[in-house]
Amino acid sequence: AVNDALxxxxxLINSDPYGEGWIYEMTVEDPAxxxxxxxAGAYRDNLA
Structure with missing residues (x-):
């Protein structure tokens, strides 16, 4: 699915990225x- 609201x-991508600003939805075949x-926290730590 693609967020047509964008x-x-x-x-919305910047103001509400985890709510209404999502970009697309995907299905993962192997949840593992x-x-x-x-x-997000681990990514920030990785950048430091």
């Missing part, structure tokens, strides 16, 4: 791979 309000992803 066509009329692209600022999600365990290898970094969350």
């Amino acid at each position: 066509d009329g309000a692209p600022e 791979v999600l365990e290898t992803l970094m969350d």
